[in-house]
Amino acid sequence: MIxxxxxxxxxxxxxxxxxxxxxxxxxxxxxxxxxxxxxxxEEIIRTYAPLxxxxxxxxxxxxxxxxxxxxxxxxxxxxxIDAIDRYDPTLQTSFEAFASxxxxxxxxxxxxxLDWVPRSLRASESQLRQxxxxxxxxLGRPPTNAEVADFMGVSEEDLxxxxxxxxxxxxxxxxxxxxxxxxxxxxxxxLGSEDDDPYRDTERMEAKDRLAGAIAALPDxxxxxxxxxxxxxxxxKEIGLILGVxxxxxxxxxxxxxxxxxxxxxxxxxxxxxxxx
Numbered sequence: 001m002i003x004x005x006x007x008x009x010x011x012x013x014x015x016x017x018x019x020x021x022x023x024x025x026x027x028x029x030x031x032x033x034x035x036x037x038x039x040x041x042e043e044i045i046r047t048y049a050p051l052x053x054x055x056x057x058x059x060x061x062x063x064x065x066x067x068x069x070x071x072x073x074x075x076x077x078x079x080x081i082d083a084i085d086r087y088d089p090t091l092q093t094s095f096e097a098f099a100s101x102x103x104x105x106x107x108x109x110x111x112x113x114l115d116w117v118p119r120s121l122r123a124s125e126s127q128l129r130q131x132x133x134x135x136x137x138x139l140g141r142p143p144t145n146a147e148v149a150d151f152m153g154v155s156e157e158d159l160x161x162x163x164x165x166x167x168x169x170x171x172x173x174x175x176x177x178x179x180x181x182x183x184x185x186x187x188x189x190x191l192g193s194e195d196d197d198p199y200r201d202t203e204r205m206e207a208k209d210r211l212a213g214a215i216a217a218l219p220d221x222x223x224x225x226x227x228x229x230x231x232x233x234x235x236x237k238e239i240g241l242i243l244g245v246x247x248x249x250x251x252x253x254x255x256x257x258x259x260x261x262x263x264x265x266x267x268x269x270x271x272x273x274x275x276x277x
Contacts, residue, residue, distance in 0.1 A: 029089040044084055045077070051096060052076035055103040057235050060167065060251055067114065072107055079106025125166045125259075127152075132256075133263030142219050142260055160252060167255035174230050174258065214264045222257035225250060 025047065032040040056072045083099035091098075128148075135143040135151060143151070149159040215226055221243075228234045228242070236250040243250070 025095075026089075029095070033089055041084065045081060048080055048084070048095065048099065049077070051099060052080045052103055054235070055079075055100055056107065057237075058229075058233070059104065059107060060236050060254075061107075061111070067111065071110075075107040075110040076103050079103035082106065121165055124162055128162060128166060129259045129262055132259045136217075136260065142217065142222075145256075163252045163255050164248065166259070167251040174226065174261065210265070214261045217264075218257055218260060222253055222260070225253050226257055229254060 028040065028044060028047065031037075032044060053073060053076070056069070056076050059072070061067075061072060079102050080099060083095070083102040086102075087095055087098050089095070131148055131151060132143065135148060139147075145156050145159055149156045152159065154162075215223060218226065224243075225239055228239045229236070234242075236254065237247045240247045240250045
């Protein structure tokens with residue numbers, strides 16, 4: 001019997017295209033580092049412009065008052081340009097991983113300077129955070145929407161409306177709760193990294209436990225959305241398509257998850273920063 005040699009798996013067209021794109025990017029960076037020519041810088045900006053747009057899309061910040069989508073994109077491009085000027089291609093970090101938190105930070109810093117959120121919505125967010133935290137402490141489990149609505153003396157529909165408003169304007173995310181504005185997103189944090197300092201290792205282990213505990217305590221649907229959004233880096237629209245619900249509903253559920261987690265993590269933020277160092 002003649003055994004046939006198994007055919008080697010051929011790379012897909014998509015894989016080949018991605019590989020070619022990566023080689024072209026590396027070549028472009030090499031040329032730019034060597035010459036620092038303005039034309040090459042402009043080409044890099046055009047190449048990574050989609051990264052700025054995707055970062056804005058993932059922030060899920062709705063137009064409000066004096067802020068529109070084009071403003072957000074402008075702030076994102078400024079963050080992209082700053083990242084390009086600061087990036088060192090000789091480092092092991094990819095440009096996307098280096099630039100994403102800086103683009104995001106540029107947008108959020110601009111919004112904070114504008115003081116764009118109405119005080120009534122800030123008060124509503126603060127009230128919801130306190131209620132979710134207080135009820136979970138009393139019940140020993142995450143409260144349901146019906147329980148929160150009953151506690152606040154509002155209907156579930158009114159509570160959903162409050163969550164929608166908070167989702168459209170809140171600048172709080174799990175990245176910020178864990179790492180602050182200038183750190184890498186959670187998907188890029190090496191949670192298993194070792195350190196020569198035993199005390200730092202102990203701090204990191206405690207920080208991991210607190211983060212994992214806060215996520216594990218979430219209801220299943222919220223836990224799933226947190227995982228897809230922060231660790232798979234999907235947009236709310238993409239998550240909605242997977243779960244069969246609207247983008248607005250995903251936004252509401254994410255806002256609820258952040259309200260639940262913020263009262264647990266904000267008081268440990270100094271400890272959680274060790275995950276990014």
